[in-house]
Amino acid sequence: TRLPESERKKRPKIVILGTGWGSLCFLRKLHTDLFDVTIISPRNYFLFTPLLVGGTTGTVEVRSIMEPIRKYCKRADADDATFYEAECLSVDPVSKKVKCFDNSAVKGEVSEFELEYDHLIVGVGADNQTFGIPGVKENACFLKEINDTRNIRDKILDCLETASYPGQPEKEIDRLLNFVVVGGGPSGVEFTAELNDFLQSDLLKTYPLAKRINVTLVEALPHILTIFDKKIIDHVEKRLQSSNNTKIWTKTAVVGVREKEITVKNTSTKEESVHPYGLLVWATGNTPRKITTQIMQSIGSDVQNNRRGLVVDDYFRVAGADGIWSIGDASINPLKPLAQTAQVASQQGRYLGRLFNQLADEMNNDLIKKRENPEAHKEQQKEKQQQEKANLFNSITGSNKSFEEAVKEKPLFRYKHMGTLAYVGDHQAVAEFKGDHSTTVSEGYITYYLWRSVYFTKLLSFRNRALVSFDWLKSSIFGRDISRG
Ligand code: FAD
Ligand code: NAD
Numbered sequence: 001t002r003l004p005e006s007e008r009k010k011r012p013k014i015v016i017l018g019t020g021w022g023s024l025c026f027l028r029k030l031h032t033d034l035f036d037v038t039i040i041s042p043r044n045y046f047l048f049t050p051l052l053v054g055g056t057t058g059t060v061e062v063r064s065i066m067e068p069i070r071k072y073c074k075r076a077d078a079d080d081a082t083f084y085e086a087e088c089l090s091v092d093p094v095s096k097k098v099k100c101f102d103n104s105a106v107k108g109e110v111s112e113f114e115l116e117y118d119h120l121i122v123g124v125g126a127d128n129q130t131f132g133i134p135g136v137k138e139n140a141c142f143l144k145e146i147n148d149t150r151n152i153r154d155k156i157l158d159c160l161e162t163a164s165y166p167g168q169p170e171k172e173i174d175r176l177l178n179f180v181v182v183g184g185g186p187s188g189v190e191f192t193a194e195l196n197d198f199l200q201s202d203l204l205k206t207y208p209l210a211k212r213i214n215v216t217l218v219e220a221l222p223h224i225l226t227i228f229d230k231k232i233i234d235h236v237e238k239r240l241q242s243s244n245n246t247k248i249w250t251k252t253a254v255v256g257v258r259e260k261e262i263t264v265k266n267t268s269t270k271e272e273s274v275h276p277y278g279l280l281v282w283a284t285g286n287t288p289r290k291i292t293t294q295i296m297q298s299i300g301s302d303v304q305n306n307r308r309g310l311v312v313d314d315y316f317r318v319a320g321a322d323g324i325w326s327i328g329d330a331s332i333n334p335l336k337p338l339a340q341t342a343q344v345a346s347q348q349g350r351y352l353g354r355l356f357n358q359l360a361d362e363m364n365n366d367l368i369k370k371r372e373n374p375e376a377h378k379e380q381q382k383e384k385q386q387q388e389k390a391n392l393f394n395s396i397t398g399s400n401k402s403f404e405e406a407v408k409e410k411p412l413f414r415y416k417h418m419g420t421l422a423y424v425g426d427h428q429a430v431a432e433f434k435g436d437h438s439t440t441v442s443e444g445y446i447t448y449y450l451w452r453s454v455y456f457t458k459l460l461s462f463r464n465r466a467l468v469s470f471d472w473l474k475s476s477i478f479g480r481d482i483s484r485g
Pocket of ligand 1 (some may be wrong): 015018019020021022023037040041042043045049050051052053088089123124125126143144187243275289291327328329330340341342343344345
């Protein structure tokens, strides 16, 4: 039921930071009629990260896995949400304000602004972890954003074109065609697999020098893919190394990066060695973003002291702050830590959206009853008026007692793990499903079709599904595009 205009003005202001998995799932669940919603993010689209690695070789085109956020701001059944393409620079948890900045190429007279919030939803994801290793930021390619995939795709082809120059010294050809992937987690492994597919199916057919490409996956731990079952680890290690062009170096940590070479250290013998490279892809996990660290510092290190991100409780309330909530990779519940995945972020976003709707509905109930049956409601209303000096809506803002009480009665978030899937190359994937008492693992071609169908159905729109199907079909019939740019 639509609120009267006088009440609508008092709706709590929700500011959502980010347009990723957590934030979008929150927005999609949220009843935007009950809140005044503003979204802030430096990118005006949602990115379907599970298929991002395919963009580095052209198995899918990146536009096929992007969705404009403004599409989700428009609501047929409720109020529209407002979107500003900007980066949030800082949050003041005391005055409840966020400061934002236009970090895009086109700037107007106004390129900074401030917004007030009653509730701030921090869904800014995480940054690339570099462990402060010198030279990584300047020389390596990352695997997180759309531009990263374009950059990698371009560099692969650039290395081949440059290696093909007449008179290029043999040693330089070897360097240019030495591709190093750092980090044997799912991102590094999926990228190595995609790169190997690209090489076998497309590059070897077109570039005479492609057979000299060497791909090395470097992992500091004794094994790659440590989140998976041992059987899967063995299978993937064998698979990747069965290609003549691919090697895995385990127990090897990259400790230094220069423009054309890396220094690696054997974690057992502590011996160091230097290796030239043409392409360096860095996938060693996550670290909190600058904005997350700023919020943590402004709250204080006595409560916000976790290296993974904002400490939250079972309802995703940020510890030590009033009206700040956080979901996805930006947050951690130290008592129930979960993996930093899209699966987790999306479930958290949906849960929080439902929680907000329930709380607002309860607070509104009285208003609705009053409108539907004014006489019967009159007496009850009189009694309640004493307690409800504050506006009904305002009572769900911040640490207000009634909100604290209301939230406590709500069911806690329960994560439902649907399994872990990863692509391992040559039309094969691995899957792990953990039950309460047993773990089921599967690998091979059938798992590949499962992997494809799961992610296909998870794509947000019919448009995305149509484009991705077309890309898959196109790359399997005509091969991947090898033009640069
Ligand atoms: P994100 O989805 O990263 O979104 C963060 C948002 O915040 C972005 O819109 C960003 O632009 C915005 N933002 C950043 N800084 C600011 C700021 N200062 N102010 C405002 N907004 C800001 N998980 C799976 O479950 N399955 C997979 O197969 C899988 N594959 C992956 C493959 C790759 C290559 C990568 C990198 C990750 C993969 N993940 C996968 C992990 C998954 O993508 C993340 O866990 C998930 O994106 C986290 O969601 P999030 O909402 O916390 O953050
Ligand atoms: P990760 O943290 O899972 O793995 C990083 C790996 O890099 C670790 O094994 C670590 O030992 C290694 N490493 C760190 N420093 C190193 C160094 N200096 N030299 C060599 N190796 C080093 O990171 P990720 O793969 O980027 O994944 C990030 C998150 O995204 C994870 O939560 C992951 O589960 C999720 N993700 C999931 C999928 C999937 O489900 N298919 C795919 C991609 C990413």
